[in-house]
Amino acid sequence: MGFALICFISGLIGGLVLAPADYQQGDSFRIIYIHVPAAWMSLFIYTFMAINAAILLIWRVKISEIIIRSSAILGASFTFLALATGSIWGKPMWGTWWVWDARLTSELILLFLYLGFIALQSAFEDRRIAAKTGAVLVLVGVVNIPIIKYSVEWWSTLHQPASISKLDAPSIHIDMLIPLLLMAIACKAYFFSVMLIRCRREILAYESNTAWVKETLIRNGDHT
Amino acid sequence: MTSLSMFITILKCDMLLAYRNRHDLINPLVFFIIVMVLFPLALGTDSALLQNINVGVIWVTALLASTLSLDSIFRSDFEDGTVEQYTLANQSLILIVLAKITSHWLSFGLPLIIIACSIAAFLSINIHVISTLFITLLIGTPILSLIGSVAVALTIGLRGGMLLSLLILPLYMPVLIFSMLAVNHASENLSVEAELYFLTGILVLALTLAPLATAASLRIRLS
Numbered sequence: 514m515g516f517a518l519i520c521f522i523s524g525l526i527g528g529l530v531l532a533p534a535d536y537q538q539g540d541s542f543r544i545i546y547i548h549v550p551a552a553w554m555s556l557f558i559y560t561f562m563a564i565n566a567a568i569l570l571i572w573r574v575k576i577s578e579i580i581i582r583s584s585a586i587l588g589a590s591f592t593f594l595a596l597a598t599g600s601i602w603g604k605p606m607w608g609t610w611w612v613w614d615a616r617l618t619s620e621l622i623l624l625f626l627y628l629g630f631i632a633l634q635s636a637f638e639d640r641r642i643a644a645k646t647g648a649v650l651v652l653v654g655v656v657n658i659p660i661i662k663y664s665v666e667w668w669s670t671l672h673q674p675a676s677i678s679k680l681d682a683p684s685i686h687i688d689m690l691i692p693l694l695l696m697a698i699a700c701k702a703y704f705f706s707v708m709l710i711r712c713r714r715e716i717l718a719y720e721s722n723t724a725w726v727k728e729t730l731i732r733n734g735d736h737t
Numbered sequence: 738m739t740s741l742s743m744f745i746t747i748l749k750c751d752m753l754l755a756y757r758n759r760h761d762l763i764n765p766l767v768f769f770i771i772v773m774v775l776f777p778l779a780l781g782t783d784s785a786l787l788q789n790i791n792v793g794v795i796w797v798t799a800l801l802a803s804t805l806s807l808d809s810i811f812r813s814d815f816e817d818g819t820v821e822q823y824t825l826a827n828q829s830l831i832l833i834v835l836a837k838i839t840s841h842w843l844s845f846g847l848p849l850i851i852i853a854c855s856i857a858a859f860l861s862i863n864i865h866v867i868s869t870l871f872i873t874l875l876i877g878t879p880i881l882s883l884i885g886s887v888a889v890a891l892t893i894g895l896r897g898g899m900l901l902s903l904l905i906l907p908l909y910m911p912v913l914i915f916s917m918l919a920v921n922h923a924s925e926n927l928s929v930e931a932e933l934y935f936l937t938g939i940l941v942l943a944l945t946l947a948p949l950a951t952a953a954s955l956r957i958r959l960s
Binding site for chain 1: 884887888891892895900903904906907908910911914942946950953954957958960
């Protein structure tokens with residue numbers, strides 16, 4: 514969490530103050546420092562959930578179901594953030610809040626997949642069955658990930674093509690790139706720390722009848 | 738019993754059941770027609786506007802009707818314990834699931850295609866567009882049944898069809914997108930091959946993976 518905060522602050526200062534303004538878009542391009550990391554995270558978390566879903570269904574590892582359950586709401590938040598900042602960015606640049614562009618639409622589908630997963634989780638009494646059915650859903654929805662990733666290359670649309678993932682020759686200036694990467698690291702660190710906190714809660718709640726949980730709670734006081 | 742004869746037996750049994758419960762069969766189709774009628778009532782009878790949105794309305798209504806009809810694909814079997822017998826059977830569950838999906842498509846998708854195309858003819862849509870609509874529905878409705886069966890297996894035994902629609906509709910979107918692209922290109926006299934290839938690709942993918950996922954989720958729900 515502390516690490517995330519450090520990256521976050523340095524990334525924000527680097528992005529909002531130190532980086533030069535874009536020659537075309539002026540200062541409003543700076544929303545990129547939230548938008549792009551959030552969009553990356555929305556894909557990353559879904560892939561992460563899908564990998565865990567596969568682990569859960571193949572090897573029946575119990576921790577995976579807890580990880581999936583804890584990640585979903587964070588993934589949904591990042592997806593929403595990417596869509597919201599994107600539309601705030603789109604208003605001055607494209608002159609519209611929303612267009613039915615391939616990337617925007619597929620990102621919206623991703624949000625609905627997350628929401629569907631969350632709805633499915635709350636529909637079951639039994640957590641284990643809920644997690645497993647959710648895992649199947651996540652794996653089915655994984656088809657959407659390459660569609661989002663390559664949508665800007667397959668369809669020529671309003672959303673601009675990727676300018677950062679070309680690692681050998683990024684088409685973005687280094688002063689802009691470094692804060693962006695810092696923000697991306699910050700978002701990843703934030704995700705993992707919050708996810709682990711949620712996992713801890715979930716495990717404690719799940720095993721609340723066992724002796725070790727009671728011992729831990731007594732040892733740590735009852736601030737959980 | 739060989740796998741093939743098992744497949745045919747279940748398919749026959751399901752088709753017979755569907756035929757005996759004709760009203761269940763007709764309900765989604767009547768729903769389809771009613772929703773089609775609602776649009777001119779709501780948007781007015783401005784024929785130029787209707788001309789533009791007709792095919793889209795047909796497709797969206799088909800998606801909604803399919804979510805409603807899918808609800809029944811495993812329900813009675815789940816309630817009377819037949820699904821458990823299927824999982825215990827000495828046959829691949831995937832094949833049994835595929836038989837159920839095929840019978841659903843035959844009893845829902847096929848009539849829907851016929852009704853949709855005849856409605857399209859009544860709405861005086863250009864014949865070239867109707868033929869494209871026919872092809873997209875022919876490729877698209879099996880995908881709807883296949884993808885839908887996964888979501889149905891996941892939510893089986895739960896109350897409320899709302900959750901089912903919530904899970905299914907996002908997964909339907911790619912089919913809708915490519916079908917509408919094809920239809921729009923057809924109305925502008927452009928080539929529709931690329932979209933049809935894409936749709937067929939989705940169909941092949943769904944045909945390979947959806948029965949697998951459905952079988953897995955049925956097993957999970959019964960465990």
